[in-house]
Amino acid sequence: MAARKRQSRNKASDGGERAFLAAYDASAFPHPSVAVDVALVTIVEGALRAVLVRREEHPAKGAWALPGGFVGMDESLDAAAARVLATKVGVEGVFVEQLYTFGAVKRDPRTRVIAVAYYALVHPGLLERAPLNGNTVLAELAVPWRGESGGDVGAVRPEGGRLKLAFDHAAMLGLVVLRLRGKLDYAPIGFELLPRHFTLRQLQEVHETILGKRLNKDSFRRRMLASGRIRATGRREADVGHRPAALYRFARRTKR
Amino acid sequence: MAARKRQSRNKASDGGERAFLAAYDASAFPHPSVAVDVALVTIVEGALRAVLVRREEHPAKGAWALPGGFVGMDESLDAAAARVLATKVGVEGVFVEQLYTFGAVKRDPRTRVIAVAYYALVHPGLLERAPLNGNTVLAELAVPWRGESGGDVGAVRPEGGRLKLAFDHAAMLGLVVLRLRGKLDYAPIGFELLPRHFTLRQLQEVHETILGKRLNKDSFRRRMLASGRIRATGRREADVGHRPAALYRFARRTKR
DNA sequence: GGACATATATGCGATAGGCATATATGCTTT
DNA sequence: AAAGCATATATGCCTATCGCATATATGTCC
Incomplete structure (x- = not known):
């Protein structure tokens, strides 16, 4: 999507055109x-x-x-x-x-x-x-x-x-x-606000915070599990006073 | 500091800060x-x-x-x-x-x-x-x-x-x-590529061209009519060798 | 008037989301 | 150790929407 380009610092070397380039150097004029x-x-x-x-x-x-x-x-x-x-x-x-x-x-x-x-x-x-x-x-x-x-x-x-x-x-x-609201549905930005391992509830809370509205728990769970963007780690959260939730992590590839 | 001349451009308001502003004039340095x-x-x-x-x-x-x-x-x-x-x-x-x-x-x-x-x-x-x-x-x-x-x-x-x-x-x-593909569903950009009055088929062809895939005719029609973004003009296309389609125009407000 | 081409309308099955209910499980309390 | 608790997880049902097929409508052309 957004073209993220990382440019290497290769130094300028346009030998023959140098005089020409100088003539067109826009920095010679006032500009923003x-x-x-x-x-x-x-x-x-x-x-x-x-x-x-x-x-x-x-x-x-x-x-x-x-x-x-x-x-x-x-x-x-x-x-x-x-x-x-x-x-x-x-x-x-x-x-x-x-x-x-x-x-x-x-x-x-x-x-x-x-x-x-x-x-x-x-x-x-x-x-x-x-x-x-x-x-x-x-x-x-x-x-x-x-x-x-x-x-x-x-x-x-x-x-x-x-x-x-x-x-x-x-x-x-x-x-x-x-x-953020616009991209949340199709870009993996929710995961960026979470630690590496997270529960489905944590992910839902992130979505709710960004969207500014409550989401249906079951639908969210189904949607996320079907999206192929998260993978179960096999681990569970610890030290919570109730049944621990499964921990997931972000999966790069959308497998279907 | 030496860019004092430049500063005369906006002598409009900042009376007391002029000297200060000149010192921070970034245009005095080479920049893109x-x-x-x-x-x-x-x-x-x-x-x-x-x-x-x-x-x-x-x-x-x-x-x-x-x-x-x-x-x-x-x-x-x-x-x-x-x-x-x-x-x-x-x-x-x-x-x-x-x-x-x-x-x-x-x-x-x-x-x-x-x-x-x-x-x-x-x-x-x-x-x-x-x-x-x-x-x-x-x-x-x-x-x-x-x-x-x-x-x-x-x-x-x-x-x-x-x-x-x-x-x-x-x-x-x-x-x-x-x-264009990303915004097509929620922003009124398809209409910008059509004349003021257009048929549903024309609108669908615009969407298909942008998305690069065929769309279901009935679903598209239902979706557009239900979106509230188009309004029937009461007129029909003319001089086509078959039943003429109704002409619609873009409606600014999303009425529901 | 009839052929023709496309518009428009209706119905049906598949799918996904909203919602309610039932069951599971780790921890805490008694 | 057993019960209670709070939340996770699973299952089923209703509804809206989509894809698809079929039926009907309405212009022009011959």
């Missing part, structure tokens, strides 16, 4: 800058949450923003997103996918900045190693439940109140939720 | 350029087709490419896509939507160019007014049909042979097809 903003999303306590960092500088100083950074001349967009995740949040090797590119003229009051938004999914257990200091927060994404009124999809609230978000980052988070 | 490429897609003779222009300049001189252009400092991405469509193809007021942003480092041998790909949908009748001269072609997108083997999705062929595409534009076209 490009940044990546990454929404690192997880689920804690039954709510979608995203990592936000407090801006130390103008513009929007003091507001909360998605971790981001400008795209270097020699790194791909995907690489820039991974770098931002590793540098600013300390997370590596997680699911990352491009979301949308925001290009309104005045979205950044400084200069013209085009932002390529990414979203990443991670099991909260992996976030424990990433220190969330005072300048970083795991904010709950407001996802109105079925029948529940009020609240924009994806708007952010910390613990009841509402955080002021910089730039158009609130729109980015709203789009993340919509994208 | 941004272009938009637009796939104008239509259906002619039962095949998805896209407008391609022959490149007159290096790089990839002589190859076929999607109409594109660099993004100006004072235009949004959406505006740039609309400008490219109007300027290079002569089409306005059609459905345009962002597709994906391609950011591999070496995708353009000249300099670093990040391409925000768009796709547009248009009824072929509207394209007749747009002159397709020798440098412009309406190339068929290779969409393998169910059971049919070979051929990358979205690869381009003129009339049997295969066109050489510049840059990563073949990947863009492939992604267009996948996106």
Whole structure:
């Protein structure tokens, strides 16, 4: 689906055309800058949450923003997103996918900045190693439940109140939720929010959290088992005060 | 720091912060350029087709490419896509939507160019007014049909042979097809490829062309009529050598 | 008026989802 | 050790939808 290309850093070597290329170097003219903003999303306590960092500088100083950074001349967009995740949040090797590119003229009051938004999914257990200091927060994404009124999809609230978000980052988070909802049925994104081994109930809770509505337990179970995307591990959960559920893991191939 | 001159552009508001903003002007450093490429897609003779222009300049001189252009400092991405469509193809007021942003480092041998790909949908009748001269072609997108083997999705062929595409534009076209397939069920994109009034059979043929497989006629009819997205006009097609079909039009609201 | 081609309507079996009920099982309590 | 508990797992039924077949309707063409 999303073209995820990993580009090797082969250095430029167009010998004969160099003079020509220089003449067409678009960077000689003023043009927009490009940044990546990454929404690192997880689920804690039954709510979608995203990592936000407090801006130390103008513009929007003091507001909360998605971790981001400008795209270097020699790194791909995907690489820039991974770098931002590793540098600013300390997370590596997680699911990352491009979301949308925001290009309104005045979205950044400084200069013209085009932002390529990414979203990443991670099991909260992996976030424990990433220190969330005072300048970083795991904010709950407001996802109105079925029948529940009020609240924009994806708007952010910390613990009841509402955080002021910089730039158009609130729109980015709203789009993340919509994208997750749209892809949940046909893309293996639910598993990214769970540990390697999980129960069917845990998987259902992830789906319910993303979709913002309750699902029928039996139908969900049948659908998942028939999808061929999960495989029984033969193990069971432990230390629960009742019959333990079977543990499954994600199966890459759709076997039928 | 030295980019002070640049800052005079937006003297509109930020009185006190001007010096600060100048210090953070990212355009003072070398950074990637941004272009938009637009796939104008239509259906002619039962095949998805896209407008391609022959490149007159290096790089990839002589190859076929999607109409594109660099993004100006004072235009949004959406505006740039609309400008490219109007300027290079002569089409306005059609459905345009962002597709994906391609950011591999070496995708353009000249300099670093990040391409925000768009796709547009248009009824072929509207394209007749747009002159397709020798440098412009309406190339068929290779969409393998169910059971049919070979051929990358979205690869381009003129009339049997295969066109050489510049840059990563073949990947863009492939992604267009996948996106159309994915959105067809829940987004009103099929109607964009039809005239204002259309028959159910015409709509079904559009769906079949996009999906690359035959659909059951009765199920399709029932599904469309029950979707609430089409409304009977009371009129019928004329001059067909058999019983004329009822004409429908797209209804914005999903009434139930 | 009849042939023809396609549109439109109706019925039926297969399949999947929603729902209720019954059974299984590991842990905790008595 | 036995009973209780809470949840997992299995089974059956009803209904909506889809694929398929059949029947009827309605224009044009000869």
